[in-house]
Amino acid sequence: MKQSVRYCLIFFGLCFVLVLFAITAIVISYPRYEAMTFPDGKKFAFTICDDTDRSTVENVKPVYDLLQEFNMRTTRAIWVYPTNDSTNWANWGETLSDSLYRMFVLDLRDKGFEIASHGIRGGVSHREEILAGMDYFKDVIGYYPRIHINHSLNPDNIYWGRNKIELKPLRALYDLVMDRKLFAGHVPESEFFWADFVQKHIKYMVNFSFHEINIAAVNPLVPYHDPDKPFVKYWFHTSDGRAVNEFNDLLSPENLDQLENEGGVCIVYTHFGFNFVENGVCDSTFTERIKDLASRDGWFVPASEILDYMIKHGQGGGDLSFTQRVYLEFRWLYEKLIYGST
Structure with a gap:
């Protein structure tokens, strides 16, 4: 038994080394990002996709009041129904079934914020x-x-878990070290199948998230179509700012300088319900980060507006190439193992 485990570890170790060599070769020749032009001569594009986990009116409204104060319009993903599995803390939060929360969401919509989907519930x-x-x-x-973001362990998630990765050596490594829970929103014979609705009505889905302020520097093709995932029109990757400390680190002055100098694009994936607000007041560092950001000459609009613009101007919309797939999947898995990225 011990010998078979040893052989298994050797096999996966060799696969990892082979992929590492392949990535090294790809990185050397990988196409570099060229600065884009944005409406009204803006120097960079910035927005936020806020995942609704653990969100209530009380713990996120001050954040949106701050964003509104600085004329930043972002994207807010929501649930429709309450959870039917409260054992998973990530499922907690208010939904459209709550009248006060529904009024809050409609007010955001009327102010120009984008309302996106996080599924119909956590559960x-x-x-x-x-x-x-x-x-x-x-x-x-x-x-x-127009945008859907998969949620946590929902069995109706589409191309989630191990299905995010198409390269077999990397998928084998994922299976070895990560939870092998199956997700079936894209499987036609499953009771959880609904990807045909996504194909018809939803334009964009979030895939990978990275420790990088400029998502176009990770892969200049944003958004992209993946022929191996035909139920989704376009995928886009995000910058990982999943909780208040990670968000504040991501938007450091040095990183914002980089974003501005590169003429880049930042779509932050975060959870405003994760300690951005205490006792009705926004985290002080977060507030300073938003003030710094607002002082710069950026284009601050919802995610789908940025993605539409990138397709229209030839930056995105094409099929993902093999080289781009290898780079994205390897880098995401590496960061997943090292940082626990989403």
Whole structure:
């Protein structure tokens, strides 16, 4: 038994080394990002995708008041229904079923913030309930979401977990060290299948998140279509600022200088429900970061508006190449193992 485990570890170790050599060769020749031009001569583009986990009106409204004060319009992902699995703390949070929260979300919409989907709930939902929930989303918000973000351990997640990775050596490494829970939102024979709705109504989905302020420096093709994941029109990757400390580190003055100097694009993935507000007041460092950001000549609009612009101006919209896939998947898995990235 011990010998078989040893051989298994050797095999995966060799796979890892081979992939590392491949990545080294790719990085040397990888196409570098060229600065974009943005509307009104803005020097860079910036927005936020706020994941609704653990969010309430009380713990996120001060953040949106601050963003509104500095004329920043961002993207807010929401749930429709309450959780049916409160054992997972990530499922906690208010939803469109809560009247005060619904009023808050509609106010954000009316102020120009984008309302996106985080699924119909945190927990287990089957196809019929998902489709009904998306219709309710449209009835309340006035449109189907243009962006969907998978949630945590929801079995209806689309191309999630090990399915985020197509390269077999990297998927084998993922299976070896990560949770092998299966997700079936993209599997037609599954009771959780709803990817046909996504294909018809939702334009963008979040895939990988990186420790990088300029997402176009990771892969200049933003957004992109992945032919191996046909139910999704376009994928985009994000900058990892998943909680208040990570967000503040990401938006350091040095990183913002880099974003501005590179003429880059930053779409931060975060959770404003994760300690951005205490006793009704925004974290002081976060407030300073937003003030610094607002003082710079950036284009601050919701995520789908930036992604539409990048497609229109030829920066994104194409098919993901093999070289780009290898780089994205390897870098994401590396950061996942080292930092626990999303």
